[in-house]
Amino acid sequence: MNETFNLTAVPQINSVLEKYSPKLLINNPITKENVLSSVVEGLTSCQAFRFVVAFVTESGLAMLKSHLIDLKRKGIAGKLLTSTYLFFNNPKVFRELLKIDNLEVRLTDLEGFHSKGYIFDYNDDFFLIIGSANLTAQALKINYEWNVSLTVNANTKFILEVNDQFEEIWNRSESLTETWIKNYEILYVQHTAKQIMKEELTKVEPIDLPNQSAGNSITPNKMQNYALAGIQEVRDAGHQRALIVSATGTGKTYLSAFDVKNFNPKRMLFIAHREQILLKAKSDFEGLVSGSPDEYGLLSGTGKHIGAKYLFATVQTISKPEVLSQFDPRDFDYILIDEVHKAGAASYRRVIDYFAPEFMMGMTATPERTDDFNIYELFNYNVAYEIRLQEALEEDMLCPFHYFGVTDLELNGETIDDTTILSKLVTEERVSHLIEKIEYYGYSGQKVKGLIFCSRKDEAIELSVKMNGRGYETVALTGEDSIEQRELQVQKLEHGDLDYIITVDIFNEGIDIPTVNQVVMLRQTQSSIVFIQQLGRGLRKHKAKEFVTIIDFIGNYKNNYLIPIALSGDRSLNKDNIRRKMKDTSYINGLSSINFEEVAKEQIYKSINNTNLTELKKLKEAYQELKNRIGRMPFLIDFIQHNLIDPGVITDTHKSYHHFLLRIREDVPSLTNYEAQVMEMISKEILNGKRRHEIVLLDLLINQGVVSHDRYVTKLMELNCPTDERTISSIRRIMDLSFFVASDREKYGNVPICTLDEDNYYRLNETMKHSLATNHFFKKLFRDVVDSAAEKSRMYDPKLPLTVYQKYTRKDFCRLLGWENDEKGTIFGYAIKNDMCPIFVTYHKKESVASSTNYGDEFLSPTTLKWFTRSKRTLRSEEVRKIVEANENDLHIQIFVKKDDDEGGSDFYYLGKAKPDPSSVQQTTMSDDGSPVVCMNLILEHAVDPKLYRYIITDYKN
Structure with a gap:
């Protein structure tokens, strides 16, 4: 028989209040929040759904189609109630709606129908979004909309009224059919024709101004103005070559025409690999750059206008020796090369090496190549401007x-x-x-x-x-x-x-x-x-x-x-980053x-999960790509600044960056054995940036050699970092290595990096001081780790030891919560020490996990985790009573969860603090040997982020 505690479930009150509290939903581009994400979450979790919207667009509907097809697989269907109000909805969107098998659509003839509501049935509860957002892409992602989201119990008066109102309108509305669409199409076309006629009658004809042509009316957009300024800056610095990296479709040809107009060359040469590109470029230039049509010529298989002021040539033609020899190397003072990533080919190199223009500009959308040719070097590492896919979309x-x-x-x-x-x-x-x-x-x-x-x-x-x-x-x-x-x-x-x-x-x-x-x-x-x-x-x-x-x-x-990498542009090779791009x-x-x-x-x-992103080949390729771009050996901070490899990916598989450089056979100065040990220590323990305190101390010591405790504390306070005794003591134990287990101390040199002396000053050990003073490469590597750690620390809240939804290991917990020693080897699922109880849960266990340790931990909701103690524990076990009575004992329970062991590493998402629900505590038995175990509901202080919650609970193996 199961035993239970007969206590009031006080910890659930805050959770319940949060669950049923209304929230304001708006589209906020700064925080990346939008109404769409809440609608998608509603669809993902519901058992049925109903939409009541006046307006629907193809783009808005498209954003939901994949989610609707997933619901179809689960046997979940919904209803959509809309209208023909103002003839906003076009006939095609109604045909798109007919394609969705699990969506029943009806049309109301209610005059002035202008409702906007989304209702999701969760069985016991209903989740609603009501406000100003129609089912359009603009309303769901861009427009300034006010909407309220709220969860209500199925028996509340409010949802009963909503349901009654929906059913009343639904039952007297007409079903969407192909016949209905054909009839509506006739009315829609008539309405559109009337609108066009009305606009024509009220249109004011523009007044012709002298010397105003279509070409002269075209002006650079915002991004092109930035690019033009960047190109001019390169020229002003005395450089003769510049590279433009611009996503496909962002107007590279117009940009080049604007710059040619600014430069006003005596002669210009435009090179491309296809005549079709040249013809389009020639037409664009004629509309933007002054000059008569006779000044524009083609040099290709179909044109031989060699003497033209503005010459557009295929590389295949102009690279022929007999053609090239007809030009003087200084004939063109401005040369443009389109799709310049092809410039490694012999034909391009022949032309580039032959001419000596005042200025040469290359344009490409993809400078990263797989053919070992360094585009950046060709243009002397002068990237005048760069706009990638994400930025181009943002700028419309x-x-x-x-x-x-x-x-x-x-x-x-x-x-x-x-x-x-x-x-x-x-x-x-x-x-x-x-x-x-x-x-x-x-x-x-x-x-x-x-x-x-x-x-x-x-x-x-x-x-x-x-x-x-x-x-x-x-x-x-x-x-x-x-x-x-x-x-x-x-x-x-x-x-x-x-x-x-x-x-x-x-x-x-x-x-x-x-x-x-x-x-x-x-x-x-x-x-x-x-x-x-x-x-x-x-x-x-x-x-x-x-x-x-x-x-x-x-x-x-x-x-x-590679798909989330390509879509997001995240080239960190960090598996967790890639997973995050999938769920958000x-x-x-x-x-x-x-x-x-x-x-x-x-x-x-x-x-x-199955790909080794940290294999030496991939890391070396990324390293070489960055080296090509900046024209020198990169350091860790360069990877961060250029949004490439996460430095932690390198140091997770190598003792330090220096060790990695040696592995890829980079010719670098050597380090002493102790210097290598110090680099391993700060690379493994400090580089992750999860606490700023060590970073600040090392930064001060590099700059000053010695720093007073008061100065250190003042600097921490300026950065909003805690300065309590437990935290400061923890920093000292990291720096003198006493925190670490014996094997780690051995790896890290067994000598304190710095200590606090009797005069209250932090001082580096003598060997460290000597190395920093005499080995400039060691100092550069040391400084690089500190600077990189400072950049990575921006991900974490400086005021708190743990940041919700970031990932931590058991060892991180011991360090960041100020435990005297690294006790990761004794925590396993959980541990109770002082006033803390970290709980680590691997949500989806492997089939090979022994049934004696295969606990049934599961989320009952985003705020409630059903959790099991170790086996052979009863309600009378001391550790169980401490956890159950956490509220009375001021025991701080911290929840860490990872999806499964395939995520790799020992990192867990930190989900925040939790308290037990005493009324849920019960003793039961393990399925394999009948040994006792206690389970209980842990109520999280805050609901888990919906995207992360869905990611964790979904088992993609089944």
Whole structure:
């Protein structure tokens, strides 16, 4: 029989109050909060849902489609009540709504229908969002909206009134059908025609001003102005070469034209690898740069205007020795090279080495190359300006996109993977699966204009045949097709004569099809560079589309971990960072969204878990990339400043950065044995930045050699760091190594780095002082770790020993909470010491875990963790009573959880303080041997962040 404590559940009161307290929801770009995330969380957790919204747009609906299809798999359905108020909703969005099988839609004719509400059924409770947000992308992510979110019990008067009101309107509303849409379409077209006529009648004709042309009216946008200033700054510093790194679609050609106009060269040469690019650039320049049409010429297979002032040349033509020799090396005072990442080719180098212009500018979206050619060196490491995908979206320079990571087909219970043969890639089943997804996720505009990227040529050709047999107009293009054939098919796509061009890699770059409104990735991701190139094919703005749909078929591919890296731009190689980008996509700016179907998400997590991101080869490649960029040996702080490898990734697998440099055979000065030990100590214990106190002390000691205790404490107070005796004592024990276990002290040199003397001064040991004074490389490495730690410490709240949702090890807890020694070896699941009880939970245990230790810990809600003590514990056990009576004993229970052991390492998410619910305490037995164990509900001080909560509780293995 189970025994229970008969005590009042006082700790639950605050939790209940928090759960049922209303919250204000707004879109806040600074904190990355938006209404969309709350709607998505409501869908993720509900048993049923109802939306009451006046306005729906295709873009707003797109943000929810993957979540709705996940609900369909679970057998969960919903209702949407909307209207034709003001003819805001276009007929196409109603057809998109019809595609969603688990969503019943009705139309009310209620006059002035302007409601905005989202209702989620949690069985015992209802979660509601009511306010000003319609189901539009702007309302869910951008507009300044006021909405209230609240959770109410199913029996409250308020929700009963809401339900009654919904049912009343629902029952007298008309069901959405194709017939209804056709009738509405007639009225919609008539209304639109009237609006256009009204606008035409009230339009005021602009007054023609003398000398005002279309070209002269074009001015640089904000980002182009920044870039132009950066280029001029390079020139003012006396440099003759500059590199522009600009995401696809951000106006590199216009930017170059503006700069040429500012420079006003006697002659200019524009080099590209395709004539189509030159023709477009030539047209843009003619509209922006002064001069008569006769001054513009082409040098290619079709043009030989060698004497033109503004010459646009293909590299294939101008690099020919017989053509190059017709020019004087100083003929051009300004040279522009487009897609300059190709400049490692012999043809480009021949041209670059031949000419001697006053200024040369290179432009690329992807300077990181895999061919060992250093673009940065070619331009003397002068990056005049750089704008990547995230920034370009934030500045509204690109077309918004909705990315959908969808599940690839399962064949005989196995998902498509790296080894799947062609016959299985183009089965009728997979073609049907492809069509189902591209139809469901749709596109913006009146007609699909899509690109499909396949993994191989024969797959592209066969897929085109099968899609044509299903009623689509498609063509397969491969590297074997001529440039003329490719351009012909591109024109057909743009004019609406084709639905899709199916290809392998030939359209990754150098192609401009602004009307593309759907990009389909039907192949594994081999590199983040290629991924962004292919995604970028649809990012150019065009009046015929509001957004571009990206559909990525995610199979069981080993390189799936590259997808969140590419989308987020996070190249830290830190697995936890990558996982965070999967569960929280708020890093994507503007009206764009990133969405993964649950099964596809499982494949990516599996890839992250199974990939060794810290293998020497990957670290060396990242190191070389940064070295190429800055033109010298990088230090750890350089990786942070350039958003590359997380320094902790290097030092997790190497004793120190110096040790890593030796492993990759970098020629660096040597360190003494003791210097190497000190570097290992500060790399392993201080670099993570989880506490600022050690960083501040070492910084003062490097600068001053000796520092008074009072000066140290004053500096800590200036930084809002605690200065209580327990914390300060802990710092001293770290610095004199007495905190560490014997094996660690041995590794770290067994000599205190610094001590507090009888005069209350902190002093470095003599060996350290001597090394810092005489070994400049050691001092540089030491300073580098301290500076890097200071940067990493920005992630943590300086006022608190632990920051909620950051990750900590058992050893971190001992250090940060001021325990005298590292007692990680005795904590295991939990430990009670002084006034503290840290509890560490691995949420999803491995099947190999012995049943005697396989406790049933589980979240009952975001605020309640059902937790088990060690086995062979009863209600009368002293440690159990201490925990149960934590409120009376002022015992501080701290909760740490990690998803599973596949996350790697010994880090756990810190979820904050908790208190036991005495009424839930009961003694039960272990399933294997019947030994006693006590379980109880621990009530968290604050509810777990919804995204993290969902990530932790979802078992992607089952």
